Structures are given as C-alpha cells and as structure tokens.
Amino acid sequence: MSAVVIDGKAFAAGVRARVASHVARLSEEHGVVPGLAVVLVGEDPASQVYVRNKGVQTVEAGMISFEHKLAADTSEADLLALVRALNADPKVHGILVQLPLPGHVNADLVINTIDPAKDVDGFHISNVGLLGTGQKAMVPCTPLGCLMMLRAYHGSLAGMTAVVVGRSNIVGKPMAQLLLGDSCTVTIAHSRTRDLAAVCRGADILVAAVGRPEMISGDMVKPGATVIDVGINRVERDGKTRLVGDVDFASASAVAGAITPVPGGVGPMTIACLLANTLTACCRAHGLPEPEGLTA
Numbered sequence: 023m024s025a026v027v028i029d030g031k032a033f034a035a036g037v038r039a040r041v042a043s044h045v046a047r048l049s050e051e052h053g054v055v056p057g058l059a060v061v062l063v064g065e066d067p068a069s070q071v072y073v074r075n076k077g078v079q080t081v082e083a084g085m086i087s088f089e090h091k092l093a094a095d096t097s098e099a100d101l102l103a104l105v106r107a108l109n110a111d112p113k114v115h116g117i118l119v120q121l122p123l124p125g126h127v128n129a130d131l132v133i134n135t136i137d138p139a140k141d142v143d144g145f146h147i148s149n150v151g152l153l154g155t156g157q158k159a160m161v162p163c164t165p166l167g168c169l170m171m172l173r174a175y176h177g178s179l180a181g182m183t184a185v186v187v188g189r190s191n192i193v194g195k196p197m198a199q200l201l202l203g204d205s206c207t208v209t210i211a212h213s214r215t216r217d218l219a220a221v222c223r224g225a226d227i228l229v230a231a232v233g234r235p236e237m238i239s240g241d242m243v244k245p246g247a248t249v250i251d252v253g254i255n256r257v258e259r260d261g262k263t264r265l266v267g268d269v270d271f272a273s274a275s276a277v278a279g280a281i282t283p284v285p286g287g288v289g290p291m292t293i294a295c296l297l298a299n300t301l302t303a304c305c306r307a308h309g310l311p312e313p314e315g316l317t318a
Contacts, residue, residue: 025249025278028171034290037170037316038083041297044313045084048304056304057086058142058296059108063101063127064094069120076118076293083297088114102135114302115307116142120182135316138302139306142299144196153199153318160299161318163199167291168229168250169204169318174281175248180205185222187211187238187268188231193252197229200318218242223280230268230277240273249274249281 048054058080062073073089080087090104101119108117123129124154133141133263138148144162152159172179184206188194194210201208211221213232222228222242230238231252243249253268267284275281298316305312 025275026175026280027275028175028250028282028287029278030167030171030282030287030290033171033174034167034294037291037298038079038296040313040316041294041301042083044301045118048301048310049084052308052310054116054304054308054310055084055086056300057088057111057113058118059088059090059111059114061090061092061101061104061108061117063092063096063120063166064124066122067230069122073120076296079293080300082111082157085297085300086113094124096124096127098131101127101132105132105135109135109140114140115304116140116296118296120141142296142303145191145297148276150192150196153196156203159318160303161200162192162196162254163292163295163299164193164288165200165290166295166299166318168197168252169200170295170315171282171291172227172248172250173204178204179227181207182226183207183209183224184227184229185209185211185225186229186231187215187218187222188229188233188252190231190233193231197231197252201227201229203318214309232268234268235266236268236270238269238274239276240270243274243277245277246279247277249278250288251282251284253286254289
C-alpha cells in the first residue's frame, strides 16, 4: 500500500485563488481592499525570504502590502509605537510581526500590543482564549492550513481519533483546539510521553509538529491513518543540505492512507492562510459576510 500524497502546493494555490476572487468582489462591490502590514526587525535571512514571499503573494491576491523593515537595534519602545500606529490605521486589516525578534525585545509584549482583530497570526492572548473557548477568533495560520487540508480530504472529522505530537503555542496547542472543534477525540503527545509509538499508533489523524527530523517512523503510524507533517528541518545528507519533516516519509508513506510531503505539504498553506486571515479580518472590520471555507 502506498499513501495518497496530499499536495499542499496545489491546495494552497486553490486557497489563494479563492481569496483573490473574494478580494476582487470586495473591491468592486464595497470599495474595500484588505491591507496586510508585515514588520521585520533585523537581518535574519530566512525571515527576509519569508517576508518577501508574503509581500509578493499579498499583492498577487489583490491586497495592499505594507512592509516595515527595521534595524536589528530598533528599541522595543519604537517597535511598540509602530504597532500602535498600525492598530489605528483603517487601511491595515492584518498586522504580522515576524518572529523571532532580537533578544532585547519582549516578543509577548509586542504580540499582545497588536489589536486582536488585526492579529492575523492568531498569537494574541485574546485570540488564544477565544479559540480555546470555541468562540470566533483569529486562528494561527499553520494549524488552520492543516485543518483545511484534513477537511478537504476527509469531509467530516467527527469521531476520529487525532494525536498531535508537539505542544507549542504556534502549532501544537491550537491544532488540538481546532481538531476538538471538529469533534475529534484529541491527544497531545510530546517528548515526555510514555510509549509515544503506541500513542501515535492509535491515531486516525497524526499531526507531527515537534521540530525533530524524521522522528515519526512508519512503525508509529496506524495503517491507513492520515499523517500531517508540520516539521521543516534542514539536515546534511551526502554533503548537501536537504529539507525533511518530522516524519520519516519513506517508511510512513508505506503504511499511511494519506500523508503530506516536506517540502510541498503544510508549508505553502501557511502564507495562503495568512492571506485568508487578512481577508477575514477585513470582512469583520467592515461588517461584511466572511469568506466561506477559509475560516475555522
């Protein structure tokens, strides 16, 4: 048996197309154009590439992109002042401060200064609380992307057993909340879980978000399970750097029913869901109907 490979690249392209068509309609019928502000502090090369991609895809979707690139030694006070200015700007519907931030800046303070309604990363404590209590929230992009792919593949997730390996605030915890919201029976596992392999083997849906290269092997996967690999790890192989996930793709894909590859699985969905969240935030800000199928 060989697993169905869930093509995140193609799926993300579909999400971006749906966002773009909704944006065009908003502009035509209401004269409203969603705006996304991205703030980058410092010269982190990976962050620079990511911010550039966000800018390009924002414009391609018909939205306005506001980019703020600040020096690495920008003071916390100046960064907070910029965030407050963006909160007050009616043309900005989504605000994203690129992490990681330099050591002298309190990242939690910065995130919690963002207006929760414009927090398209879904990291503000208010959005975390709203998601945790099943209310309307801004949902973190990566888990939202995973949920969209799972819904598209399975239809209803009700009654399925889901195991999330990883307990980060960015992926693990919100992923578990989203799966609970879709009526899964959810376990959060992590590095201290006793007999992790046995816990994983109980999962109809296995989400790996632990940040350890190829930690989940095929013998940890229930035959026919759907495996969502959130990990992006750079490893040296044969003198070359390669990207691998948290799942050993070769052994897991021989057992699973469906699996996301790395690269080309969950990764492309993150920016697509950022655009979807910006669109949703814009619709909410103007009291307009939210886009269907692009929210949790």
